[in-house]
Amino acid sequence: MSTAGKVIKCKAAVLWEMNKPFSVEEIEVGPPKAKEVHIKMVATGICRSDDHVISGHLMTALPVILGHEAAGIVESIGEGVTSVKPGDKVIPLCAPQCGKCKSCKHPESNFCVKNDLSSGLQGKLQDGTTRFTCRGKPIHHYLGTSTFSQYTVVDEISVAKIDAASPLEKVCLIGCGFSTGYGSAVKVAKVTQGSTCAVFGLGGVGLSVIIGCKAAGAARIIAVDINKDRFAKAREVGATECVNPQDYDKPIEEVLQEMSNGGVDFSFEVVGRLDTMVCAKICFAISSSAI
Structure with missing residues (x-):
């Protein structure tokens, strides 16, 4: 049954405080808005950058759902999305590609100005809001991906379609480490x-x-x-x-x-x-x- 336009309840690892363990919670994931993609996560890696947030060496807004090295399947899409469709295998991009800014157009750079790092890790999607809630509180995104969740929502500029035959438990590493x-x-x-x-x-x-x-x-x-x-x-x-x-x-x-x-x-x-x-x-x- 299609989940388009619906709030999904699922499990996610939420970091409420620095230097504290993750808490596996039931969260609500809102539907994708215009130019956003709703992804069912299949595999995710754990990167040292995630640990940097836990230890406080990398500051981001809390509470937050971490994770940025993953692969999944498109669940639904928002209005205006053209690069992917439901059922596509995809990799979320912690380094988005708007294709329009000075950095994206530079032949020797790929650090898009719309990267969450450029905004000081405020933990929001491009429209300045989040799609996650837990215990009635908004939960922040991380690097525009937040893959430590069974479902996530990303901006269209933060997702790449991959070959349908790709083994998601392996190609998830392309999202960061590889x-x-x-x-x-x-x-x-x-x-x-x-x-x-x-x-x-x-x-x-x-x-x-x-x-x-x-x-x-x-x-x-x-x-x-x-x-x-x-x-x-x-x-x-x-x-x-x-x-x-x-x-x-x-x-x-x-x-x-x-x-x-x-x-x-x-x-x-x-x-x-x-x-x-x-x-x-x-x-x-x-x-x-x-x-």
Whole structure:
């Protein structure tokens, strides 16, 4: 039965306060307004950016439904929506694309000015309101997506239609982790054919960097992590060598410089620690790039 125009009751993980656990609540999700899309969520990842909100390192309006790395199926659409239709498989976009602003039109940028970050994480859709309520109170959106809910509403500029055969439990990672890593290699660093790359950190984003380096034609991709259990997957997706800093009695940046005859061409830090950032910066050749 169609849910178009109706309020849906469903479960969602609501963050009421910082540094407190999520509360799984029954919420009400309002129908999509003009140029909005109602999505039934099928799969969602958990990103460190979500944890930053919980810890208070990233400030957003509370209470809020977090989540921004997901995939689902269009439940219904608002007036004027043309890019998707009910039944389409889609990925919500935490980085929207209005296609009209200066940033969207710039060939080297994709940080649309209508991004929730640009407005200071106020937790609203483009019309300045929310579609979530719980216990009679409005609940804020997060990055225009809020995927920690069985149903969500996003602006049309914050959704991308994907192939009908796509496995949603896998392609959900394209919403943030994969595109961040792959894009850093291919779009930002612009890794070159035959180059040598170092990747510090072999989590989901680090593995995506490796995939990007391989796609760009890197000859050597040196994967660095203190967890050896991650090496097999790193090699599977394209790493040519794997290095554990704990296996050496000298700084890892010196090890990499020796391995690469003076320094790697591209260096990626995908851990988020100051010490690994410094290592990544030091280990690459003077004329090369660190990301």
